[in-house]
Amino acid sequence: MSPTALDHLLWGALPYVVLAILIGGTVWRYRYDRFGWTTRSSQLYESRLLRIASPVFHFGLLVVIIGHVVGLLIPETWTEAVGITDERYHVTALSLGAIAGVTTLGGIALLIWRRRTNGPVFSATTVNDKVMYLVLVAAILAGLTTTLLSAVAGLTGGHEVDYRETVSPWFRSIWILQPDVAAMAAASTAFKVHVLIGLTLFALFPFTRLVHAFSAPVWYLFRPYVVYRTRDQEPTPASRPAPRGWS
Amino acid sequence: MDQRIGKVMAQVAMVMNLDKCIGCHTCSVTCKQAWTNRPGVEYVWFNNVETRPGQGYPRRHEDQERWQGGWKRTAAGRLKPRAGGRLKKLATIFANPKMPSIQDYYEPWTYDYEHLVSAPLGDDIPGARPRSLISGDPMQIKWSANWDDDLAGGEELGSQDPIVQKIGDKVKFEYEQSFMFYLPRICEHCLNPSCVASCPSGAMYKRAEDGIVLVDQDKCRGWRMCVTGCPYKKVYFNHKTGKAEKCTLCYPRIEVGMPTVCSETCVGRLRYLGVVLYDVERVGKAAAVKDEQDLYEAQLDVFLDPDDPDVQAAARRDGIPERWLESARRSPIHLLAKRFRLALPLHPEYRTMPMVWYIPPLSPVVDALSETGHDGEDADNLFAAVDTLRIPVEYLAELFTAGDPEPVRAVLNRLAAMRAYMRRINLGEPPDESIAEAVGLTGKEIEQIYRLLALAKYDDRYVIPTAYGVDEADRGVIDEIGCSLDFDGGPGMGGSGPFGEASGTPAPASVETFHALRDRQTSDDPAGASRRFNLLNWDGNGRPPGLFPDRDRQARRHTQDGEYLHDREESQ
Numbered sequence: 001m002s003p004t005a006l007d008h009l010l011w012g013a014l015p016y017v018v019l020a021i022l023i024g025g026t027v028w029r030y031r032y033d034r035f036g037w038t039t040r041s042s043q044l045y046e047s048r049l050l051r052i053a054s055p056v057f058h059f060g061l062l063v064v065i066i067g068h069v070v071g072l073l074i075p076e077t078w079t080e081a082v083g084i085t086d087e088r089y090h091v092t093a094l095s096l097g098a099i100a101g102v103t104t105l106g107g108i109a110l111l112i113w114r115r116r117t118n119g120p121v122f123s124a125t126t127v128n129d130k131v132m133y134l135v136l137v138a139a140i141l142a143g144l145t146t147t148l149l150s151a152v153a154g155l156t157g158g159h160e161v162d163y164r165e166t167v168s169p170w171f172r173s174i175w176i177l178q179p180d181v182a183a184m185a186a187a188s189t190a191f192k193v194h195v196l197i198g199l200t201l202f203a204l205f206p207f208t209r210l211v212h213a214f215s216a217p218v219w220y221l222f223r224p225y226v227v228y229r230t231r232d233q234e235p236t237p238a239s240r241p242a243p244r245g246w247s
Numbered sequence: 248m249d250q251r252i253g254k255v256m257a258q259v260a261m262v263m264n265l266d267k268c269i270g271c272h273t274c275s276v277t278c279k280q281a282w283t284n285r286p287g288v289e290y291v292w293f294n295n296v297e298t299r300p301g302q303g304y305p306r307r308h309e310d311q312e313r314w315q316g317g318w319k320r321t322a323a324g325r326l327k328p329r330a331g332g333r334l335k336k337l338a339t340i341f342a343n344p345k346m347p348s349i350q351d352y353y354e355p356w357t358y359d360y361e362h363l364v365s366a367p368l369g370d371d372i373p374g375a376r377p378r379s380l381i382s383g384d385p386m387q388i389k390w391s392a393n394w395d396d397d398l399a400g401g402e403e404l405g406s407q408d409p410i411v412q413k414i415g416d417k418v419k420f421e422y423e424q425s426f427m428f429y430l431p432r433i434c435e436h437c438l439n440p441s442c443v444a445s446c447p448s449g450a451m452y453k454r455a456e457d458g459i460v461l462v463d464q465d466k467c468r469g470w471r472m473c474v475t476g477c478p479y480k481k482v483y484f485n486h487k488t489g490k491a492e493k494c495t496l497c498y499p500r501i502e503v504g505m506p507t508v509c510s511e512t513c514v515g516r517l518r519y520l521g522v523v524l525y526d527v528e529r530v531g532k533a534a535a536v537k538d539e540q541d542l543y544e545a546q547l548d549v550f551l552d553p554d555d556p557d558v559q560a561a562a563r564r565d566g567i568p569e570r571w572l573e574s575a576r577r578s579p580i581h582l583l584a585k586r587f588r589l590a591l592p593l594h595p596e597y598r599t600m601p602m603v604w605y606i607p608p609l610s611p612v613v614d615a616l617s618e619t620g621h622d623g624e625d626a627d628n629l630f631a632a633v634d635t636l637r638i639p640v641e642y643l644a645e646l647f648t649a650g651d652p653e654p655v656r657a658v659l660n661r662l663a664a665m666r667a668y669m670r671r672i673n674l675g676e677p678p679d680e681s682i683a684e685a686v687g688l689t690g691k692e693i694e695q696i697y698r699l700l701a702l703a704k705y706d707d708r709y710v711i712p713t714a715y716g717v718d719e720a721d722r723g724v725i726d727e728i729g730c731s732l733d734f735d736g737g738p739g740m741g742g743s744g745p746f747g748e749a750s751g752t753p754a755p756a757s758v759e760t761f762h763a764l765r766d767r768q769t770s771d772d773p774a775g776a777s778r779r780f781n782l783l784n785w786d787g788n789g790r791p792p793g794l795f796p797d798r799d800r801q802a803r804r805h806t807q808d809g810e811y812l813h814d815r816e817e818s819q
Binding site: 034035038039041043044045046047050051052054057058059120123127212217218219220223226227228230231 | 383443489
């Protein structure tokens with residue numbers, strides 16, 4: 001089945017639009033809104049639930065991200081070359097993925113419940129946050145669905161389209177500017193939905209509080225504890241040009 | 248100088264003379280008006296005055312077993328933030344395990360004043376009920392920044408003071424035996440700041456020129472580790488902007504040679520500001536001395552003598568301007584802390600090398616002695632009385648010298664000697680050098696101390712050089728005379744960007760303050776009630792309640808206007 005015009009639009013053009021929004025938006029946001037670039041933590045209002053839910057969600061998400069990186073970037077031929085059979089790979093990936101996905105979902109469910117039921121936290125929630133949560137939860141749910149469908153297909157012996165032969169080659173092809181539309185078009189509907197929601201999330205990313213992920217302070221590990229800085233040199237009243245005459 | 252002089256740095260430091268603090272909270276109020284009267288920092292007091300014994304603000308902040316502030320000396324003799332090193336900080340970044348909640352400070356509130364004028368006619372006089380500024384709901388006020396002011400709550404609250412719990416029955420709460428004094432607290436602008444060390448983003452820094460510790464608002468990402476790192480709990484989280492804020496030592500004023508707002512407005516004239524020169528290469532070692540009680544002396548060793556030609560040469564070598572050197576030579580801080588040893592650091596055991604020092608209070612000792620039939624101002628009687636003062640030396644020692652009573656006793660003796668020595672002069676008797684000698688001073692030095700502490704002239708209390716690069720012509724010039732809208736971007740700012748509260752280019756604090764103040768003074772509804780909407784905090788999304796007048800109210804007004812017009816038309 002050859003790819004339709006819609007396929008070309010979704011898997012050939014859209015990824016680049018999203019990339020442009022993600023990169024351009026982030027650069028713009030950083031230049032325009034460094035002051036608004038924060039986690040916007042609500043721990044001051046409520047920390048009992050947050051202390052459990054937030055690490056559960058974030059660590060779950062870190063595992064999910066690592067899983068995506070491995071699954072999307074490492075070609076099937078490489079894992080086979082080091083002697084990992086396709087079956088073993090999938091059993092590991094699906095079980096780890098399912099655990100991480102459910103953990104992440106549980107974490108975010110608890111976080112959203114806390115956000116809804118705790119008065120101060122709820123009133124600090126903006127529409128922006130709500131849209132972001134919606135897309136984020138949808139992405140996680142769709143991702144878990146693909147995992148579960150693959151697992152069921154594997155258990156019942158049915159034939160499920162392998163994402164490592166469809167989504168992954170397409171994803172890699174994006175970066176060499178030759179999108180393999182046909183590969184993605186051959187993926188199952190569940191994967192297509194998950195990818196579309198994921199693209200939406202990336203497009204929203206620079207405009208939400210999610211940007212705090214970009215400032216993960218890894219270099220803290222390598223800097224001296226105490227930071228010294230010299231004063232910014234700004235023009236002082238005496239050296240500044242005189243204001244206009246009417247004042 | 249027996250030690251080699253390393254890199255010389257200058258710091259604007261403060262000393263507070265606790266004998267003169269009357270607990271009027273003027274410093275706190277003026278500071279709040281200047282810096283923290285904005286949404287998100289309602290609960291924040293960069294300057295607060297605590298009654299001791301008492302729990303302080305936030306509650307029991309001195310209990311480092313619980314809050315894990317400051318530094319810890321490892322077995323290998325190195326320093327590491329008490330709440331954990333770099334790896335632990337990053338591992339717990341998703342939820343800070345040791346962060347005080349809003350309840351540990353206090354839930355800020357306002358009153359439903361509108362009800363006073365809008366309540367329906369009835370038999371009862373309407374009251375203004377308190378409403379939380381956090382949730383907007385009616386609330387019961389149960390705690391505040393100085394709830395236990397003047398020993399309010401007596402033993403029930405006072406016994407929760409971590410120092411009282413440590414030194415036990417030395418502190419009495421029976422009315423006849425009780426004591427209290429006031430402790431105004433600001434950020435310590437430490438030489439070895441653990442808040443700076445805790446900041447994963449590197450947004451907090453110590454200014455190289457004047458040692459002021461600041462938060463870069465554009466680099467802060469709201470990880471909240473600084474709040475835990477500071478053992479004095481003087482870094483606060485702005486819950487609207489999601490960024491850390493702290494006392495700035497009023498740097499815009501200091502830069503042009505003016506004292507901080509808290510100092511300027513202090514009615515007791517108990518604050519001193521001046522430059523201290525120190526050797527930055529000695530800080531790490533001094534902060535890591537083994538015995539906590541040696542930390543006070545170790546910190547004094549870090550300070551350099553501005554009259555020493557070697558120090559001056561080293562300071563010039565390290566680029567400290569001549570007028571800073573001159574200022575350091577006249578610095579009241581150097582006199583009080585190092586030369587006369589009257590001021591002591593607050594909680595040196597936190598190993599942060601604090602730079603706001605305190606002259607411990609001499610209790611109402613003269614009256615107490617006179618009542619027992621002794622000459623209350625005789626030097627020998629005074630010296631003997633120091634150990635039986637109403638404020639136990641042990642309590643002061645826990646605050647200022649990690650529990651070592653000797654330095655506190657020495658300070659109190661010097662203060663007592665000053666009283667006895669100056670009393671003779673006031674009575675026209677010949678000065679008695681032996682009084683001065685008994686505390687290791689000369690009569691001339693005592694008179695110098697008297698001038699500094701008792702007369703406390705403005706120019707003696709505040710010796711502040713203008714900042715590097717700031718012209719001497721700028722001394723005392725602050726932008727407040729100019730129009731606060733006169734800057735890049737022009738008028739019309741003061742809103743916020745589309746990414747949540749206070750996103751976008753921030754309005755200068757003066758503009759924000761102006762809007763907030765006007766809002767509060769002219770608004771019909773109590774702040775915090777959901778009906779009122781502060782445009783300053785609008786994230787640009789949707790139509791929050793209160794953005795426009797509600798529909799029925801508007802409709803009603805329209806009808807009335809319509810009828811009014813209608814009437815006029817008819818009458819024409």
